[in-house]
Amino acid sequence: xxxxxxxxxxxxxxxxxxxxxxxxxxxxxxxxxxxxxxxxxxxxxxxxxxxxxxxxxxxxxxxxxxxxxxxxxxxxxxxxxxxxxxxxxxxxxxxxxxxxxxxxxxxxxxxxxxxxxxxxxxxxxxxxxxxxxxxxxxxxxxxxxxxxxxxxxxxxxxxxxxxxxxxxxxxxxxxxxxxxxxxxxxxxxxxxxxxxxxxxxxxxxxxxxxxxxxxxxxxxxxxxxxxxxxxxxxxxxxxxxxxxxxxxxxxxxxxxxxxxxxxxxxxxxxxxxxxxxxxxxxxxxxxxxxxxxxxxxxxxxxxxxxxxxxxxxxxxxxxxxxxxxxxxxxxxxxxxxxxxxxxxx
Ligand code: ADP
Ligand code: MG
Numbered sequence: 001x002x003x004x005x006x007x008x009x010x011x012x013x014x015x016x017x018x019x020x021x022x023x024x025x026x027x028x029x030x031x032x033x034x035x036x037x038x039x040x041x042x043x044x045x046x047x048x049x050x051x052x053x054x055x056x057x058x059x060x061x062x063x064x065x066x067x068x069x070x071x072x073x074x075x076x077x078x079x080x081x082x083x084x085x086x087x088x089x090x091x092x093x094x095x096x097x098x099x100x101x102x103x104x105x106x107x108x109x110x111x112x113x114x115x116x117x118x119x120x121x122x123x124x125x126x127x128x129x130x131x132x133x134x135x136x137x138x139x140x141x142x143x144x145x146x147x148x149x150x151x152x153x154x155x156x157x158x159x160x161x162x163x164x165x166x167x168x169x170x171x172x173x174x175x176x177x178x179x180x181x182x183x184x185x186x187x188x189x190x191x192x193x194x195x196x197x198x199x200x201x202x203x204x205x206x207x208x209x210x211x212x213x214x215x216x217x218x219x220x221x222x223x224x225x226x227x228x229x230x231x232x233x234x235x236x237x238x239x240x241x242x243x244x245x246x247x248x249x250x251x252x253x254x255x256x257x258x259x260x261x262x263x264x265x266x267x268x269x270x271x272x273x274x275x276x277x278x279x280x281x282x283x284x285x286x287x288x289x290x291x292x293x294x295x296x297x298x299x300x301x302x303x304x305x306x307x308x309x310x311x312x313x314x315x316x317x318x319x320x321x322x323x324x325x326x327x328x329x330x331x332x333x334x335x336x337x338x339x340x341x342x343x344x345x
Pocket of ligand 2: 184294296
C-alpha cells in the first residue's frame with residue numbers, strides 16, 4: 001500500500017481527473033439546505049469524496065461513514081499491493097484446486113469475465129503477471145526482456161479462469177496466474193458505497209473515487225449534478241461539463257500513471273495480448289448507469305482504440321463515450337448519445 005501511495009503521489013494532481021464544479025462554493029453557501037461534503041480522503045491509492053443530502057450533520061456523518069467503510073472494505077479485499085489481501089492470497093491458492101472467495105470478490109471477478117468477453121480480451125483482470133513487469137519497468141526505466149514478457153503472457157487470459165457461482169469458487173488453469181482488478185475495483189467500490197448510503201435512507205448523493213463518480217437523487221445545483229472533465233494535455237483546465245443524474249462516469253487517461261522508458265511515457269493500461277502500453281487514446285470517458293461499468297469500459301476502450309472502442313460502446317444501450325486521441329488531444333470524439341450529457345463546451 002505504501003508503495004502504491006508513493007507511486008501515485010507524484011501524479012495526484014492530474015489523477016484527480018474529474019472535479020465537482022463549484023462543489024465547495026456551493027457547499028459553503030447552501031449547507032443549510034442539507035447537502036454535506038466529506039472533503040477528500042485517501043482511499044485505494046487515490047482520493048475519494050462523498051457528497052450527500054441529509055437532515056442533519058449527524059445523519060450526514062453516518063451516511064458518509066457508511067460510504068467510506070465500503071470503500072475501505074473493497075481496498076482490504078482487492079488491493080494487490082498488500083500480500084495479505086484476499087486477492088493476493090487467491091493468487092497463491094486458486095491453482096490447481098478451486099478456492100472459495102468472498103461474495104464481493106466473486107462479484108467483481110465474475111463481472112470482469114463478462115467485460116473480457118464483451119471486449120474480446122481487451123479488458124482482462126488476469127493481466128496481473130504483465131502489470132507486475134510494468135511496475136518493475138516504472139521503477140527501473142528499462143523494458144522487460146522478451147523472455148520475461150513471453151513467460152508472463154502464458155499466465156494471462158480470462159478463459160483460464162473457471163468460476164462456480166453456486167460455490168463462489170475461483171480456479172486457475174495455469175500455475176502462477178495473478179489477478180489485477182485495478183481497472184474495475186474503484187468503480188465497484190463507488191457502487192457499493194452509494195448503495196450503503198441508500199440503505200441507510202439517503203435520497204441523494206455523489207461518490208467520487210479517483211475520478212470514478214456516481215450520482216443519485218436530485219443534485220445540489222437546481223436538482224442536477226455537474227462533473228467537470230479535464231483537458232488531458234492541460235490538466236488544470238476544465239474541458240467540458242457533464243450533467244449527470246442517476247448516472248456514473250469514469251475516465252482513463254494516459255497522463256495519470258505512466259512509466260518512462262527512453263524519455264517516452266508508457267501508459268499503465270496494457271494490451272493483454274501484446275503486453276504493450278496503449279498509445280492511441282489520450283483520454284477515454286465513459287458515462288454509464290453504474291460506476292463499475294464505466295470503470296471497466298473506460299479501460300476496455302483505451303485498449304481497443306478509437307474505432308473498435310466506440311463501436312463497442314455504441315452497441316451497449318445506456319452507455320456513452322467521449323474520447324480524445326493522442327494525435328489530436330484537442331479534438332473530442334463522442335458517441336451520438338453522449339451529447340445529451342454535455343452541458344457546455
Ligand atoms: P485508473 O486506475 O488510473 O483509473 P484504469 O481504470 O484504466 O485506470 O485501470 C488501470 C489499471 O488496471 C492498471 O494500473 C492495471 O493495474 C490494470 N490494467 C492494465 N491494463 C489492463 C487491461 N487491459 N485490463 C484490465 N486491467 C488492466
Ligand atoms: Mg477502469
